[in-house]
Amino acid sequence: MKKKTKFVCQSCGYESAKWMGKCPGCQAWNTMVEEMERGKPATRGVFVHSSDTASKPVPITTITTAQEPRITTNLFEFNRVLGGGIVKGSxxxxxxxxxxxxxxxxxxxxxxxxxxxxxxxxxxGEESVKQTKLRADRLSVSAHDLYVLAETDLEHIHQAIEEIQPHFVVIDSIQTIYRAEITSAPGSVSQVRECTGELMRIAKTKGVAIFIVGHVTKEGSIAGPRILEHMVDTVLYFEGERHHTYRILRAVKNRFGSTNEIGIFEMRESGLLEVENPSEVFLEERSGGVAGSTVVASMEGTRPVLVEIQALISPTSFGNPRRMATGIDHNRVSLLMAVLEKRVGLLLQNQDAYLKVAGGVKLDEPAIDLAVAVSIASSFRDHPTNPSDVIIGEVGLTGEVRRVSRIEQRVQEAVKLGFQRIILPKNNLGGWSAPKGVDIIGVSHVAEALEYAFSRK
Structure with a gap:
């Protein structure tokens, strides 16, 4: 009997009877890979219940809402990102x-x-047990209850879990695990989807917390179908520059806690060490009295973080000026430069603009708009801002400065690090009491903010 094949997109899971250069589902190029069709379709879905353990509908009023018990580690930053600790069965x-x-x-x-x-x-699935032991020796970690297994067959992994009965399981990585009854190669859409579904069933039925490692594509998203992120309870991204020692663990999905929470770690020879005060770390190498430098209080989940925004504006020698941004959205920089040119009168159309968030952090909330605008104006005028200022606010297209959320937490973080003056939206002045010893200035327009930023009072 002739075996049937199909072509599956490795980005979105789109299936086709013939090969196509461009996927009709996600519009990606060269992602269609030939796979063998299975004779018997596998049971779709994550949970496979037997008749005696099948769940039954219950009235919502009888369901208890007690908080899930947590298991905490010695890494407080790791616990914070997970929402307070590890949940059993997650x-x-x-x-x-x-x-x-x-x-x-x-x-x-x-x-x-x-x-x-x-x-x-x-x-x-990528290293032998001896290689894992070498890494453990380098990190000076050893424990009798830590078991190591080098295996890629999901059936053998299931048998090991049944034999050892662990409380926690780590899979490194999901792209190397395969099911023998699926003919496609490990790391393909079918393998990743089915293996993750089986691991989810094991986690929920046995109450075992399972951590799986996923590779990242060039675009920065987890390799494999997007359904992979929808199947799991929590999605964490481990970010950082290879040339920087600091790493950021960011939660983008969490069924047991808040999203966009971050944890800061420092990579050393002995392993990862948590950073208790990230604001102080990001500002420790800041130079005072330099044009184009401002400090903003940004919210990362429930935590306020103070970071430095640097701008360099210089005349261009080409017809089209360059706009480059690291850690800030490129389109947001272009929008703010247009607002400064139209509403404030700064001639920026013949200027190259380079912006960077010091420390390798990525900022994406609107509250950084005003600090970015002040940095651009400071570098363009070659006029340093006050090094003891913190600037917070969202900027609209008409140049107005709009209110931001959690202003009291941002101000308290700035005061804790010794900043003496805070420029923020005027609409944020009411409803809370400012700490003593700090000058709070409310502004309603970008031009007004620039006047205060360049004054030394």
């Missing part, structure tokens, strides 16, 4: 660039959990 996906430190983080967490007398099974 499936957590951790993505990041190769070599960023995902395996190091999970091995440290595994050792800490094992030291608390929790059985942990660390499954590596």
């Amino acid at each position: 499936l957590v996906l951790i993505g990041g660039d190769p070599g960023i430190g995902k395996s190091t983080l999970l091995l440290q967490v595994s050792a800490q959990l094992a030291a608390q007398h929790h059985k942990v099974l660390y499954i590596s």
Whole structure:
């Protein structure tokens, strides 16, 4: 009997009977890969219940809302990102660039959990047990309840979980795991989807917390179908520059806590160390009295973080001026420059603009608009701002400064680090009491903010 094949997009899972250069589903090029069709369709869905354990509908009034019990590690930043600790029966996906430190983080967490007398099974599909042991020796981690397994067959992994009965399982990585009955190669859409579904079933039926590592594509998203992120309970991204020692663990989805929460770590020879005061770290190398430098209080989840925004504006020698931004949305920079040119009168159309967030942090909230605008104007005029100022506010297209959320937390973080003056939206002045010893200035327009920023009072 002739075996049937199909072509599956490795980005979105679109299926086709013939090969196409461009996927009709996600419009990506060269992502269609030939796969063998299975003789018997596998059971779709994550949960497979037997007749005696099948769930039954219950009235919503009889459901208790007690908070899920948490298991905490010694890494407070890791607990914060997860929403207070690890929830039993949860499936957590951790993505990041190769070599960023995902395996190091999970091995440290595994050792800490094992030291608390929790059985942990660390499954590596990319390294042998000796290689994992070498990394553990370098990190000075060792525990009797930490088990290591080098395996890629999901059936053997399931047998190991049944035999050891661990409380926590680490899969490094999901792209190397495969099911023998699926003919496609490991890492394909079919394999990743089915293996993740089986791991979800194990986590929910046995109450085992499972961490899976996912590779990241060039665009920065987790490789495989987008359904992978919808299947798991929590999605974490481990970010950072290879040339910087600091790493950021960011939650983009969390069924047991708030999203957009971040944890800051420092990569050292002995492993990852948590950074308790990230604002102080991001500002420790800041130069005072330099044009184009401002400080903004940005909210990352529930935590206010003070970071430095740097701008360099210089005359262009080409017909089209360059606009480059690191850590800030490029389109937002272009919009703010247009507002400064139209509403304030700064001639920026023949200027190259380079903007950067110091420390490798990515800022995407509107509250950084005013600080970016002041940085651009400061560099253009070659006029330094006051180094003891913190600037907060959203800028509209007409040049107005709009209110931002959680202003009291931002101000308290600035005061804690010794800043003496804070420029913020006028509409944020009411409803809270300002701390003593700090000058709060409310502004309603960008031009007004620039006047205060360049004054030395």
